[in-house]
Amino acid sequence: MMLAFVWLAPLAGGILLWAFGPQLRSWAGPIGSALIGASFLATCALWGSATAPGALHVPLVSWLHGWNFGLQLDRLSLIWSLIITGVGFLIHVYSIGYMDGDRAFARFFAYMNFFVFAMLTLVLSDNVIGLLVGWGLVGLASYFLIGFWFDRPSAVAAARKAFVMNVVGDVGMMFAIFLIVAKLGAIGYADVFAGVGHALDSGTVFLICVGLFVGCAAKSAQVPLHTWLPDAMEGPTPVSALIHAATMVTAGVYLIARFAPLWSASAEAREMAGVIGGLTAISGAVLGCVQWDIKRILAYSTMSQIGYMIMGVGVGAFTGGVFHFLTHAFFKAQLFLGAGIIIHALANQQDVRRMGGLRTRMPFAFLAMLVGVLAICGVPGFSGFFSKDDVIYGTLAAGHPWLYAVGVLTAGITAYYMFRLLFVTFFGPYRGDVDAAALGIAVEPSGPSVAGHHAEEEEPHHHAPPGLMNVPVAILILPTIFIGWLDFGEGSPWKQFFRGFPGFDAAATSAAMPELASTGLVLAVVAAGFTLAYARYGTTAALRDAVARLRNETLRTPPVLVHAYYFDAAYELIFARSARALGSWFDRVIDPHVIDAGVREVAISSEWLGHLFRSFQTGLVRVYALSLVFGVACFVAYYALAFGVSR
Amino acid sequence: MIVAPENYVALSAVLFTIGVVGVIARRNPLIMLMSIELLFNAANLALVTYARAWVNNVGHIFAFLVITVAAAEAAIGLAIVAVAFRNLPHVDVDDAAVLKG
Structure with a gap:
């Protein structure tokens, strides 16, 4: 229960600050920091159970056979959680001063809280899927915060x-x-x-x-x-x-x-x-x-x-x-x-x-x-x-x-x-x-x-x-x-x-x-x-x-x-430029001559078929009647020949 | 005097042919409807003839059904002709070809 609190308090902060940032204004910083601080204190309180043999394990969801999702606080994740929430708390407090006056003060703390949640997901997960989810979420939080301005x-x-x-x-x-x-x-x-x-x-x-x-x-x-x-x-x-x-x-x-x-x-x-x-x-x-x-x-x-x-x-x-x-x-x-x-x-x-x-x-x-x-x-x-x-x-x-x-x-x-x-x-x-x-x-x-x-x-x-x-x-x-x-x-x-x-x-x-x-x-x-x-x-x-x-x-x-060993230039050359070259080749060759041409061919052939069938549709009832008679005559002739002869 | 069924069938074929030619060759819808009546009656004649020849009353019953259908067809056909030629200048089925592709 306590572990779930450690894990979810930052998420709650993230959602709260994200949803009500404009209303909270300058309260966003203290609220965000307090939640991380609470998460840190809860982590400290779990020290005993985490270092005990067998660690602390909270099963959450069981999906397929062998796919059990849960939280786990052992010695390794304890160290990480303490740093994430502890140093995280100090940096949140620092940010109240540093980000003061920024137009998106609340959004900053929403992202920061979200980051802490993502990081805790990463380290508290007891399975590889949860790890991957946390891994992706911290990347997302990092993306939000690098591009904060x-x-x-x-x-x-x-x-x-x-x-x-x-x-x-x-x-x-x-x-x-x-x-x-x-x-x-x-x-x-x-x-x-x-x-x-x-x-x-x-x-x-x-x-x-x-x-x-x-x-x-x-x-x-x-x-x-x-x-x-x-x-x-x-x-x-x-x-x-x-x-x-x-x-x-x-x-x-x-x-x-x-x-x-x-x-x-x-x-x-x-x-x-x-x-x-x-x-x-x-x-x-x-x-x-x-x-x-x-x-x-x-x-x-x-x-x-x-x-x-x-x-x-x-x-x-x-x-x-x-x-x-x-x-x-x-x-x-x-x-x-x-x-x-x-x-x-x-x-x-x-x-x-x-x-x-x-x-x-x-x-x-x-x-x-x-x-x-x-x-x-x-x-x-x-x-x-x-x-x-x-x-x-x-x-x-x-x-x-x-x-x-x-x-x-x-x-x-x-x-x-x-x-x-x-x-x-x-x-x-x-x-x-x-x-x-x-x-x-x-x-x-x-x-x-x-x-x-x-x-x-x-x-x-x-x-x-x-x-x-x-x-x-x-x-x-x-x-x-x-x-x-x-x-x-x-x-x-x-x-x-x-x-x-x-x-x-x-x-x-x-x-x-x-x-x-x-x-x-x-x-x-x-x-x-x-x-x-x-x-x-x-x-x-x-x-x-x-x-x-x-x-x-x-x-x-x-x-x-x-140029930092030209890594960026090399990536530009190898990946970006080749991707662009491939793209322009597709633009010049594949798109007009294969994809567009295919669509065009479908259109042209259906138009041609339409012309063909159109010639039968004269609108003259007599012609229809004649073809009807002709068709009946064909049937009659067929049956006459097929069965008339056999008898 | 007993007339052989072959004669009835031959008459039926002649009537049917006249009907078909009337439907195909004429352009006046009223004549076409009359020709269609000829087709029905040719069919009726054949049905009754075979019913008599095979001593099977199904043919008679079918003849009655065809007469009913023919009456309905004539009513609907005349209604269509009346409506269509209220809007068209000439009484000619070839003019009523606005739905062609």
């Missing part, structure tokens, strides 16, 4: 792109689910896991994992289906924080962790996920180094961090990967909300080149961002340190030295671009009044970073009490720093928590070097990344002529990085 063409395009990419993933997942249903005839997780090694042979398990991974890659922005995530930053910043950083994009991590027994049974699938995750981690991090839009930097860092998580759960370090999800949810939400404070205060300026020196103007935002940066870089003591270490060391323990090297290198790059962000944004002189050309910013009317953010400004901001935005950020600072200690040392509370969870124990541990040495290596690389960032952006000399330096860097960025 639908009077911006770029936002609409980004929303469409995200939706299409996600549907590609949905198809992969459907394929996996069809395979499961075809082989087992059952949809419950328990049935699926029981079938591993019996009804599901290793080849089938691998195929299911591939299908699931396609879904996971699309939702979690893994190479090569990642291109929608940076564009998704067109949505309001709280959306980026909640959906495109903390929760939805980590659904792929949940998926792999949920199907851990399958992944544990397929070494090839683990290999694939690990490699793709590692590739995503490093390519996202490299792209983060050349971005200037503060949200895009964070978007690429999200992509990179999810790459870490996928790499972790992919190689079998499930507790590590899931732990990185937990810490990342906090510090990335923290970073996004901190960025949101800056963007809000600077009247929607998102280009870090136009910032600078904000440390003194916005000390609280600086503190928030600093803590987030320290956490994401894995500075000892901060949450990211523990979780990232777990993942990186997990790859080594699972016997993937190459992935380990990628993980270590990515940690260094992460430190570089995050401190670059910090230095450029908060240190040196304020550059908001510097001419764009002096900074090397190409002035184009439809530029994604600088222009196009008019929608928010159409109505004058009467600024909400800053506390409303600052309090959630301040609350997030605590877990951003301290949550990592849950996983300190052997036999940590975190590792205890997941002891005996289905599929989690399978990871082999045969490390080539002790964990402490590995930690030291990671820290050395992180320090190198920081030093490089400091030398380029943080020294007094660098800060003094920051304008010229930034201009230089802007103009000298390698085109391959500016």
Whole structure:
């Protein structure tokens, strides 16, 4: 009952705010937030029953034989539900301040509540069909929220792109689910896991994992289906924080962790996920180094961090990967909300080149961002340190030295671009009044970073009490720093928590070097990344002529990085252009010469038949009578000949 | 004097032929209706002849039915002719061909 409340309260909020938004006006924010908060408290209250053996299971509907739909709150979905509702609640509260004055204030909260409902459907479902439904619904919610400012063409395009990419993933997942249903005839997780090694042979398990991974890659922005995530930053910043950083994009991590027994049974699938995750981690991090839009930097860092998580759960370090999800949810939400404070205060300026020196103007935002940066870089003591270490060391323990090297290198790059962000944004002189050309910013009317953010400004901001935005950020600072200690040392509370969870124990541990040495290596690389960032952006000399330096860097960025490895161009070339060519071929050949011609032929032939029969229809009764007589004469002649002769 | 049935049948055939030719060749609807009456009566004559020849009264009964139908047909036919030629200038069935395709 309580679980159904957890699940349905956000839906009720979504419907209520959607239907009565104009009447509720500014009450929409508090109502939406309160429902998510209630959902969070209910989830907390269910902690005991979820962690008890057998978990919490609520059957809902039974359809065909073996098709039982229900809700399930076990340890894994508990962690996710707590993050979704808890961080979700904080971001809702933050949004009351951030979205204040927006024309569609209530619609925003309706969508946000709907998103939370969709995400809870995804994680609370006890069967693959419910999972797929939730999977699709979060994609829909994401589409709504990316395109929230639908009077911006770029936002609409980004929303469409995200939706299409996600549907590609949905198809992969459907394929996996069809395979499961075809082989087992059952949809419950328990049935699926029981079938591993019996009804599901290793080849089938691998195929299911591939299908699931396609879904996971699309939702979690893994190479090569990642291109929608940076564009998704067109949505309001709280959306980026909640959906495109903390929760939805980590659904792929949940998926792999949920199907851990399958992944544990397929070494090839683990290999694939690990490699793709590692590739995503490093390519996202490299792209983060050349971005200037503060949200895009964070978007690429999200992509990179999810790459870490996928790499972790992919190689079998499930507790590590899931732990990185937990810490990342906090510090990335923290970073996004901190960025949101800056963007809000600077009247929607998102280009870090136009910032600078904000440390003194916005000390609280600086503190928030600093803590987030320290956490994401894995500075000892901060949450990211523990979780990232777990993942990186997990790859080594699972016997993937190459992935380990990628993980270590990515940690260094992460430190570089995050401190670059910090230095450029908060240190040196304020550059908001510097001419764009002096900074090397190409002035184009439809530029994604600088222009196009008019929608928010159409109505004058009467600024909400800053506390409303600052309090959630301040609350997030605590877990951003301290949550990592849950996983300190052997036999940590975190590792205890997941002891005996289905599929989690399978990871082999045969490390080539002790964990402490590995930690030291990671820290050395992180320090190198920081030093490089400091030398380029943080020294007094660098800060003094920051304008010229930034201009230089802007103009000298390698085109391959500016265009994000040409993924978009390649998709344009391969899919969009070929589809258009096919379409125009159909337009030129098939449509006029086959379809139209067929219709025309039907018309012409019936006209011809009409002409033929028309000639009989003279309208002269005599002619009809004559033909009647002729026909009778024929009959008579026939019978006379046939029977007359025989007699 | 007993006339052989063949003669009746021959007469019937002659009457029928005259009726058919009348229906086909003439354009005056009244003449056509009269020719149709000839057709009916030719058929009646044949029916009665065969009934007598085979000693089977079904033919007689059919003859009565045909007479009834002929009366109804004549009434309807004359009604159609009267209505149609109220609207047409000439009494000619070929003019009443407005429904042709």
